[in-house]
Amino acid sequence: ETIHSTAQQFGAHGVWGDDPTETGVCRLALTDLDKKIKDWFITETKSLGCTIKVDNVGNIFATFPGKHNDHLATGIGSHLDTQPTGGRYDGIYGVLSGLQVLRTLKSNNYVPNFPITLVNWCNEEGARFPMSMMASSVWAGLTKKEAVYKLQDVFDSRITVKDELKRIGYLGEIECSHNSNPLKCHFEIHIEQGPILEALNKTIGVVTGAQAFSWIEVTFEGTAQHTGTTPLEYRQDSLLAASQVIWKLNEMAKSHGGLATVGKISVEPDVVNVIPEKVSFVIDFRHCEDSVHKAMELEVFDIIEQASKNTAGNGAPLKYSTNLLIHSPASHFDTKMLGIIKDSASSIVGENSTHNIVSGAGHDSCNTNQVIPTAMIFVPSKNGISHNPREYTKPEEIFLGFKVLLESVLRYDAD
Amino acid sequence: ETIHSTAQQFGAHGVWGDDPTETGVCRLALTDLDKKIKDWFITETKSLGCTIKVDNVGNIFATFPGKHNDHLATGIGSHLDTQPTGGRYDGIYGVLSGLQVLRTLKSNNYVPNFPITLVNWCNEEGARFPMSMMASSVWAGLTKKEAVYKLQDVFDSRITVKDELKRIGYLGEIECSHNSNPLKCHFEIHIEQGPILEALNKTIGVVTGAQAFSWIEVTFEGTAQHTGTTPLEYRQDSLLAASQVIWKLNEMAKSHGGLATVGKISVEPDVVNVIPEKVSFVIDFRHCEDSVHKAMELEVFDIIEQASKNTAGNGAPLKYSTNLLIHSPASHFDTKMLGIIKDSASSIVGENSTHNIVSGAGHDSCNTNQVIPTAMIFVPSKNGISHNPREYTKPEEIFLGFKVLLESVLRYDAD
Numbered sequence: 024e025t026i027h028s029t030a031q032q033f034g035a036h037g038v039w040g041d042d043p044t045e046t047g048v049c050r051l052a053l054t055d056l057d058k059k060i061k062d063w064f065i066t067e068t069k070s071l072g073c074t075i076k077v078d079n080v081g082n083i084f085a086t087f088p089g090k091h092n093d094h095l096a097t098g099i100g101s102h103l104d105t106q107p108t109g110g111r112y113d114g115i116y117g118v119l120s121g122l123q124v125l126r127t128l129k130s131n132n133y134v135p136n137f138p139i140t141l142v143n144w145c146n147e148e149g150a151r152f153p154m155s156m157m158a159s160s161v162w163a164g165l166t167k168k169e170a171v172y173k174l175q176d177v178f179d180s181r182i183t184v185k186d187e188l189k190r191i192g193y194l195g196e197i198e199c200s201h202n203s204n205p206l207k208c209h210f211e212i213h214i215e216q217g218p219i220l221e222a223l224n225k226t227i228g229v230v231t232g233a234q235a236f237s238w239i240e241v242t243f244e245g246t247a248q249h250t251g252t253t254p255l256e257y258r259q260d261s262l263l264a265a266s267q268v269i270w271k272l273n274e275m276a277k278s279h280g281g282l283a284t285v286g287k288i289s290v291e292p293d294v295v296n297v298i299p300e301k302v303s304f305v306i307d308f309r310h311c312e313d314s315v316h317k318a319m320e321l322e323v324f325d326i327i328e329q330a331s332k333n334t335a336g337n338g339a340p341l342k343y344s345t346n347l348l349i350h351s352p353a354s355h356f357d358t359k360m361l362g363i364i365k366d367s368a369s370s371i372v373g374e375n376s377t378h379n380i381v382s383g384a385g386h387d388s389c390n391t392n393q394v395i396p397t398a399m400i401f402v403p404s405k406n407g408i409s410h411n412p413r414e415y416t417k418p419e420e421i422f423l424g425f426k427v428l429l430e431s432v433l434r435y436d437a438d
Numbered sequence: 439e440t441i442h443s444t445a446q447q448f449g450a451h452g453v454w455g456d457d458p459t460e461t462g463v464c465r466l467a468l469t470d471l472d473k474k475i476k477d478w479f480i481t482e483t484k485s486l487g488c489t490i491k492v493d494n495v496g497n498i499f500a501t502f503p504g505k506h507n508d509h510l511a512t513g514i515g516s517h518l519d520t521q522p523t524g525g526r527y528d529g530i531y532g533v534l535s536g537l538q539v540l541r542t543l544k545s546n547n548y549v550p551n552f553p554i555t556l557v558n559w560c561n562e563e564g565a566r567f568p569m570s571m572m573a574s575s576v577w578a579g580l581t582k583k584e585a586v587y588k589l590q591d592v593f594d595s596r597i598t599v600k601d602e603l604k605r606i607g608y609l610g611e612i613e614c615s616h617n618s619n620p621l622k623c624h625f626e627i628h629i630e631q632g633p634i635l636e637a638l639n640k641t642i643g644v645v646t647g648a649q650a651f652s653w654i655e656v657t658f659e660g661t662a663q664h665t666g667t668t669p670l671e672y673r674q675d676s677l678l679a680a681s682q683v684i685w686k687l688n689e690m691a692k693s694h695g696g697l698a699t700v701g702k703i704s705v706e707p708d709v710v711n712v713i714p715e716k717v718s719f720v721i722d723f724r725h726c727e728d729s730v731h732k733a734m735e736l737e738v739f740d741i742i743e744q745a746s747k748n749t750a751g752n753g754a755p756l757k758y759s760t761n762l763l764i765h766s767p768a769s770h771f772d773t774k775m776l777g778i779i780k781d782s783a784s785s786i787v788g789e790n791s792t793h794n795i796v797s798g799a800g801h802d803s804c805n806t807n808q809v810i811p812t813a814m815i816f817v818p819s820k821n822g823i824s825h826n827p828r829e830y831t832k833p834e835e836i837f838l839g840f841k842v843l844l845e846s847v848l849r850y851d852a853d
């Protein structure tokens with residue numbers, strides 16, 4: 024009953040930001056808007072009786088007390104930052120579902136056996152500071168905090184993560200580490216961000232793991248020359264090389280049943296009648312198996328090397344450099360937690376409406392999974408669209424997902 | 439003797455702008471720097487006894503008097519604006535060579551039979567206001583002045599050509615037209631901007647004509663989706679479509695013995711893990727024969743159409759639009775003037791060091807050629823490099839080119 028009465032209120036939180044419901048959300052990490060949502064998150068969780076910890080990479084841990092507060096807390100987490108062209112659900116849904124779990128316990132005066140910690144992970148998207156799942160990676164000990172402090176704003180290279188953490192007041196006192204600030208496990212509910220559940224007409228995805236993915240920045244350096252006077256065989260056209268790479272990557276990904284994309288590219292000098300001297304772009308490639316992902320990586324380097332030769336004029340091959348920005352290995356989530364999620368989901372939507380799925384995207388759970396038991400729940404995404412203002416999940420689906428999360432956390436707590 | 443003594447001074451003008459000699463020049467049309475060089479041009483030509491006319495599209499006509507000032511003037515012209523990554527020779531060399539012709543006449547007290555008009559054509563490059571050979575096109579009646587007045591600064595769309603002409607004081611009083619402000623003919627000397635003369639070890643190019651060229655702006659519209667969760671067959675990746683176009687254009691150009699290039703491209707939202715929703719780029723394609731150029735144009739549209747289909751996922755083809763920014767037909771220069779240039783060049787460098795050549799680039803002469811007898815002279819470009827600060831022509835070559843221009847103008851005047 025309580026659940027039903029709060030469902031609408033919960034849905035309304037999905038529209039956080041005072042926008043009419045048909046727009047997206049643009050809340051880049053560590054901006055003033057991100058500070059506002061972080062402040063709001065703390066106010067809301069405090070009002071439920073939670074204690075708050077902010078670590079020194081901007082993660083917020085809101086702990087709802089249980090009967091045995093000397094035990095490790097059951098974790099629920101996701102992120103409240105978005106892409107520049109973000110929707111209303113990605114990440115936000117996970118944190119607000121967790122909040123709704125705590126609200127439901129509170130309003131029912133339900134005291135869990137063990138404390139429950141709701142985490143808002145800092146800079147999951149990596150859209151402003153270019154490292155996705157940033158602060159959960161530091162927490163899991165996979166990245167050093169000094170390295171992320173130095174990351175520069177892609178829109179203004181004078182600004183770093185550390186500057187902005189300080190400026191918005193979220194450079195917390197406690198160390199960002201799973202050792203000194205541990206959790207017992209990590210549940211995350213998220214929109215699928217892909218078309219599979221919808222296509223199969225399933226309501227709940229039991230996320231067994233996530234794809235391996237890497238981001239490689241590539242720069243080709245050719246020669247700026249006149250487009251009208253330079254015969255093709257004298258050219259060093261860096262954009263021609265990049266276009267060959269983009270095209271071949273797609274074929275390569277197809278041949279492995281994986282994914283490869285270039286989403287970001289810039290050319291210099293960017294003038295109609297000047298052959299591009301320099302092109303920089305980032306390759307994103309993914310596969311659910313680490314071994315295939317590794318094989319793809321070798322082909323990626325080969326494709327770049329080939330393009331540097333194929334497109335060069337009579338002279339030497341084009342110069343190029345590569346820079347691995349991120350590598351996230353394939354995740355395989357905790358079988359016990361997956362069992363609990365499967366059972367909870369089956370009891371709520373029926374076994375036929377659940378589906379085992381591998382996450383295409385990386386999530387903070389991929390990082391926590393490296394140090395504590397972790398599992399995820401997916402709900403469908405309309406037309407598979409995400410990182411786009413048109414991202415949409417039906418209120419009923421949102422509500423059913425939340426119920427499965429609540430049920431799973433309670434079963435885990437009771438176990 | 440006078441020629442030799444002024445050669446060095448002339449070279450020094452090549453470094454106009456107080457730069458040390460190994461940098462390029464960035465003097466975008468209608469900027470403060472362009473105003474300064476225009477002011478300087480007027481001061482210099484006035485000091486030689488020229489009368490000045492500025493037309494209402496910013497062209498400057500400096501007329502050196504002859505014996506019969508009621509006759510049409512022999513024209514010499516080029517442009518003093520540059521590309522953002524421009525060199526020190528492109529355009530500038532043509533105007534300064536013309537200036538040197540006038541200086542030589544003056545210092546030798548030589549009065550030509552007919553007046554000689556030196557023209558600084560406004561916005562030849564089209565780098566800031568995106569239409570190359572802009573003001574000569576209006577003068578030749580090929581474009582309406584109202585259309586060019588509206589052109590927007592590519593760096594700040596609030597600023598138009600008309601605004602800037604007013605601001606820098608070059609919205610002249612007289613009409614920009616070959617009818618009301620005619621010339622008898624148009625000589626232009628220019629760097630080749632390509633590798634041919636150097637490769638053949640020739641000193642003077644007798645430019646028999648120029649390639650046809652077109653610029654077509656293309657926009658593909660796909661769907662912004664998550665790179666990790668969207669299977670390849672569900673995608674509408676606009677950059678994948680563009681990369682196929684860039685690649686196929688190159689093959690198409692090869693098959694016709696022509697040229698095709700994409701120098702300018704931008705993607706939205708330009709984020710690593712978002713499939714590009716929108717890509718805009720400009721295709722530049724050229725051929726010395728109008729008929730082949732026309733055939734290439736049909737293939738260009740076909741390549742765009744094919745890419746919109748090939749790269750689309752299960753859904754409809756990608757949406758696209760095209761916009762013809764410029765079309766300059768092939769030029770065939772005046773045979774009488776070419777004969778004079780050939781003879782002058784042979785008398786100075788020997789027939790073996792001259793070479794008939796077709797210009798790869800468009801020039802103001804392509805526009806004047808549509809209304810008055812026109813011809814061009816080329817000097818070699820080191821490594822064929824142009825639209826690049828490393829653009830270079832040896833002082834001896836610069837000097838020989840100037841001598842050929844002087845000789846040709848005097849022979850034409852005597853004829």
Ligand SMILES: NC(=O)NCCC(=O)O
Binds near residue numbers: 385666
């Ligand atoms: N869920 C999500 O968008 N994560 C960002 C990292 C990725 O691109 O997979």
Ligand SMILES: NC(=O)NCCC(=O)O
Binds near residue numbers: 249296562799801
């Ligand atoms: N000479 C020159 O760079 N002209 C600009 C027009 C063109 O791209 O050919």
